[in-house]
Every structure is written in structure tokens, then in C-alpha cells.
Amino acid sequence: MVEEGETCSIGLSFSWDAQEFELSFQSSLPDSQALQWSFGDGSDTLLAIAPTHIFDTVGTYEVCAVLPLSCGLTEIFCQEIAVECIPPTGDFLVEANELQLSVSPLDQDGVLHEWTFGDGSPASTERTLVHLYESPGDYDLCLTITDNCQTITSCKTIEVRCTPPSPNFNLEADELEVHFSDTSEGVPTAWAWSLGDGNQSTDSTFTYNYDLPGTYEICLRVSNICGGQDQMKCQSITLTCTPPEAAFGYETEELTLHLMDSSTLAPTNWLWEFGDGDSSTVANPSHQYAEAGQYEVCLSSTNVCGSTQTCQLINVGCAPPIAQFTVTGEELQQVFQDSSLNLPSTWLWTFGDGSSSNLQAPAYTYLESGTYEVCLSVQNPCGSDEFCQELTIINTSTPHPGNREMFHIFPNPSSGISYLSWNVSSPEQVDIFNGQGKLVRQIMVDPFIVSPLILDMDHLGLYFIRVQNNGKEIWLKWIKK
Secondary structure, eight states, rough: OTTTTTOOOOOOOEEEETTTTTEEEEESSSSSSOOEEEEESSOOOOEESSOOOOOOOSSSEEEEEEOTTTTTTEEEEEEEEEEEEOOOOEEEEEETTTTTEEEEESOOSSSSEEEEEESSOOOBSSSSEEHHHHSOOOEEEEEEEEEESSEEEEEEEEOOOOOOOOOEEEEEEEEEEEEEEOOSSSSSEEHHHHHSSEEEOOOEEEEOSSSOOEEEEEEEEEBTTTBOOOOOOEEEEEEEOOOOOEEEEEEEEEEEEEEEOOOSSSOOOEEEEEESOOEEEESSEEEEEESSEEEEEEEEEEEEEEEEEEEEEEOOOOOOBBBOEEEEEOOOOOOOOEESOOOSSEEEEOOOOSOEOSSSSSSSEEESOEEEEEEEEETTTTTEEEEEEEEEEEOOOSSSSHHHHHHHEEEESSSSEEEEEEESSSEEEEEEEEEEEEEEEEOOOOOOOSSOOEEEOOEEEEEEEEEEEETEEEEEEEEOO
């Protein structure tokens, strides 16, 4: 029992540490003795040595600690405590990459975040996020943070900018056809091409056919939401193309010539020269000549790529002659007879010994035996031709000593087979010529053959026999009748 005037109080008190709404209490008792705590916020009392209590809201609370004393009394210590918190600053961090913004709050606390972007898009409650703007501009970016202390809104005006596209392109030409390909950097969405010939295009990639060859300056402007129309890329290109290859066919009808153009690569202009001083510019003309003859007809075919020409010699109203002739005569005296086709009007004979004639059927006497190249050149209004043949001339009237003693033909003349005999060594070669001096048969004689040698020819007439023996030539005359 406590007598009057006595006390058993031990001087109870407590202290605390505050972290916004969280308070940690510590009593003044030296011993670890539990106290009964009440926090003044309607929460349940708590028996604890050093309790920690979280208040729900800001305010002033009467916190009491109760200690039972050994003297039967109870000591109570109460103290009013102001619970406060630090409001959020609302500040935030912005990182821009072209039209893309990365945003995050600088406050680590807060139970609710709301972002608005100033472009009409829906608000977001993500704490950190990336937002993509549709176009550059100045936007009010706002963050509203709500925590236990209060709600605060912070806004910043953000300059959203992006890099405009840089124009570039490739050109691929095939004659007058050019393929245009955009290779610009920065993803353009609009294109403005100047094609150098007064025409334009707004396509990104396309093929265009120019009307004419030449050098053209190609320019491109590109743009998107970031801009770009003030930049332009230009490049020159020189275009060439293949001109038509002139060609034609024709038909003749008496003195009329019908011409058909067959030039390649679509000519647009034609110039025909008919070889008689007249001309035409139509594609497929017909032309009437005043007289028959051979004419050089030329066609020049032209288009935008250039011009080419081709010429042909054409016979109108006649055909060119075909030279040929026959020869008759004996030994040195020969008669030449023209047998050319298509009515030649002039003749020129060369007899192979330096002499010539312009008669149609000349007679000519050679001075000596030998082989001569005889040529006939003939001509008419539609052309010319030449024919040549070798002619062997034989003069058997010149005696060869021992001819009859060494070689002999019998029977001669003959209506059938004849024989060549000899009383010397066998001949090496026997050549048979017709009366015109043309070699018609050649016999290589076996050195072991025994005289005589059979002679036979299908056709009747005069033949000259040349016997080659020991490097000498011996001529004999043989008649088959």
C-alpha cells in the first residue's frame, strides 16, 4: 500500500522515429518490459516493447503507453504526435528518339500514375512507357501522381522532332525504257519525280518510256510527316537506241517495180531511190520505169533512233545474160560461137594469147600449139556475165622426127576400135583431145604393158592423140567415123 505523500512512479516516457506514415516507438524503461500501447487512430491496443505502427492518413494522434506498477497503480504516458508525409514532386524524365518518347517518373513512391500525351491519344496508367507520336510538333506531356499525401499533376511542353527523308534513286536503262527505283533514306511517303522531258511522276518505283534519245536530268524530291520537300537529288542519264536495219523485198512486172519494206525496229520514215533519178517516201511504193535495165534501188529507213540504208541491183523488164559458148575448128584455126542466154547485146572475147574480139561469133587462128584460157564477157541492159574455159590447140602439121616409126594408130580412120602401137619403150601417158582441143580422156600407161593400146571413144569425129614418152610430146591424128 502506498501511504499518503508517497509515490511509486518511475517516470515513464517514450520516443519515436517517423518515416512518413510509419512510426517506430521506443520506451524509456531500461529493462525490456512490455507496455500497453494505444495509437489514437482507432486501431487496437498493442502489448509490445518497441512497436512499429503505420498510420493511414496524415493527422495528429494521441499515442499512450500504459505500465502497471508494483505498488498496484498504473502509470500512463501520453503524447500528441503529428503524422506527416512528403508529397511527390511530379517530375519525370523524357528521352526522345525521332517521334518516339520514353517517359518515367522521378518519384519512386506513389500508388497511381496517369500520363496524358497532348495528342488526343488515350491516357496511360503505366509507370514507365514508350509513346509514339504520329507527327512532329509541340505537345503537352503531363503526369498525375496520387499517393497517401496528395495528388499532384506536372506538365512539360515537349518538342517532338524527326529527321526528314534524304532522296536517292537508281536508274536502269534499256534503249529508251528506263526503270526508276527509289532508294531514299528515312522511309518517305511521298515522291515527286521530274523526268527531264517535261513529265513527272509521284510513284516510288516505275518504268517510263522516253520518246527520243538524248541526255535527261532526273530529279527526285521525297517527304514524309517529318518534311523533306526542300531536299532534291538530281542525276543525268544519256539514252541511246538502235536505229532500224533497212531491208526490203521486191517484185517486178514488166517495167513496174513493186517494193515492200521489211526493215526491223519499226521505222517511221522511208526514202526510196529508184536509180533513175526518181524517189519516194511511202513505205511500200510501186515505180514505173521508162525502159528496161538494171537499176540500183536504195532504201533509207529512219526512226527516232537514227537511219540505215541498204541497196540492191534490180533487173527491170529483162534478165541479165548468162555467158556460154562453143568452139569448132581444127588445129590452129578455131571458130567461136556465142550461145549465151537472155539476149546479150555486147560481146568481148579474149583468146588467151593477148588477142581479143567483140564479134558475136569470131573465127581466130592461133600461131602455135598450146593451152589457152578463152573467156567470153557478155552484157545487156540488165547486167553482165563472163564464162571461161581452157582450150588446147594442136598443130599436127609440124613434123616430129620418128613419129611414124615409133608410134602408129591403126586402123585410122576407124568405125570401131583402133590401136596405138609402138616399137620403143612404153609411153608414160596418152591424152585424147577432141577436135576443139578439149581434153576428153587421159590414160596413164602401165610401164609393163605390151603394145598395142586400145583406143575407143563414144562419139564420132576428129581426135588428137598426145603421147608422152621420155620427156617428149608426140602428136597423132585419129578419126573415128
